[in-house]
Amino acid sequence: MTSFKTHLKKMLSFTLILFLLVGTMQVNALNMDTTGSEAIFTDMPDDWSTAALKHAVENGLLVGSGGKILPNDYLTRAQMAAVIVRAFNASEKADLSGYSDVKPTDWFADSMAQAHKMGVMQGSNGKMYPANFITRQEVCAVMARAFKLEPEEKINKTFTDADKISDWAKGEVYAVVNGGYIQGHNGILDPLGYVTRAQFAQIFYNFIKQYIRTPGEYTKVADGNIMINTPDVTLKDV
Numbered sequence: 057m058t059s060f061k062t063h064l065k066k067m068l069s070f071t072l073i074l075f076l077l078v079g080t081m082q083v084n085a086l087n088m089d090t091t092g093s094e095a096i097f098t099d100m101p102d103d104w105s106t107a108a109l110k111h112a113v114e115n116g117l118l119v120g121s122g123g124k125i126l127p128n129d130y131l132t133r134a135q136m137a138a139v140i141v142r143a144f145n146a147s148e149k150a151d152l153s154g155y156s157d158v159k160p161t162d163w164f165a166d167s168m169a170q171a172h173k174m175g176v177m178q179g180s181n182g183k184m185y186p187a188n189f190i191t192r193q194e195v196c197a198v199m200a201r202a203f204k205l206e207p208e209e210k211i212n213k214t215f216t217d218a219d220k221i222s223d224w225a226k227g228e229v230y231a232v233v234n235g236g237y238i239q240g241h242n243g244i245l246d247p248l249g250y251v252t253r254a255q256f257a258q259i260f261y262n263f264i265k266q267y268i269r270t271p272g273e274y275t276k277v278a279d280g281n282i283m284i285n286t287p288d289v290t291l292k293d294v
Contacts, residue, residue, distance in 0.1 A: 097125040105254035108261035115267045117143060118257060127254035134164035134186035136195065137171035139260070140202055145285050146170040157183045176201040193225040193247035195256065196238070200228035203263060208234055215245040222247070237262045 097120050100109065109125060112118035117139050118125065140146070149169035152158045158168050164186050171177040172184070176198045179185070190198075200207070207227025211218065212234045221229050229247060232238055238259055240246075265280030271288035 097123060099124045099127065101127050101254065105258055108258040109254060111261050112257040115269075117260065118253070125253070127257075128252050130189040130250045131195075131253055131256050132186065133177070133184070133188050133190050133194070134168060136190050136198060136256075137177055137186070138164060138167040139256075140176055140198060141167050141170040141174070143260075143264075143283065143285075144174065144202065146174050148173045152184065155179050155182060155184045158186060162186070171198075174202065189250040191248050192245070192251055193221055193229050195251050195259065196229040196232040196247075197225050199237070199259065199263060200231050205231040205235060207231055213240065214243065215240050216243050217245055217247070220247050221245070 097113075100106065105127060109118065109127060113120070113125070120126070147170065149166065150172040152165070152169050152172060158165055162168075168177065168184055168186055172179070177184070199205075205228070208230040209227065211230040225247070229245075233240075233245075263281055264283050266278035266282040268274065268277075268282060268284045268289055269286050271286055273290045273292055275292050275294065277291065277294050
């Protein structure tokens with residue numbers, strides 16, 4: 057089976073997490089000083105998020121700053137855009153000249169334009185709000201759109217704060233929850249709460265268990281979704 061540029065292989069099992077959402081990278085062009093599997097961060101946690109954070113770093117999704125991974129920092133919309141377009145190797149850009157808060161010289165201008173072109177991030181009232189911290193329901197919406205999850209009409213778990221999910225986000229939040237990619241904590245979803253980098257790393261790890269970036273034939277892959285970001289890859293007997 058030969059892949060296209062981006063290929064997802066959906067397995068039957070999912071890894072459910074104890075916390076709500078995952079965290080991601082800080083992709084400020086001025087802060088891209090440490091990446092790759094050899095990176096050592098002085099603040100790398102030793103807890104539920106460690107494996108996901110290391111996975112994000114090893115696959116070039118998470119970028120540290122000044123020798124730190126900053127796991128407890130909140131994620132901004134601009135940073136979310138950067139990790140999504142990096143994961144999908146997006147290159148086409150939308151025209152954002154109609155948005156007053158994205159200037160061509162901003163470090164996030166290309167990422168926001170690419171995320172908008174992908175259809176995963178939208179603006180309102182003439183703004184894209186790149187500096188705003190992203191909420192859990194917004195992360196669900198971006199991930200659902202990026203991974204082509206169909207919006208669903210019902211949610212298969214009970215949360216005491218489910219009524220706080222905004223109407224525009226319900227279908228996509230339901231799809232992410234029902235797919236097993238996020239799980240609330242103690243019956244709480246906290247859809248309007250902000251997402252830390254560690255939390256975002258975890259949710260991305262729940263979506264993608266393996267990245268293939270080198271051409272060749274693969275006879276073993278991870279038990280979960282895989283993403284292939286290079287041509288000339290063959291999956292054999294998997």
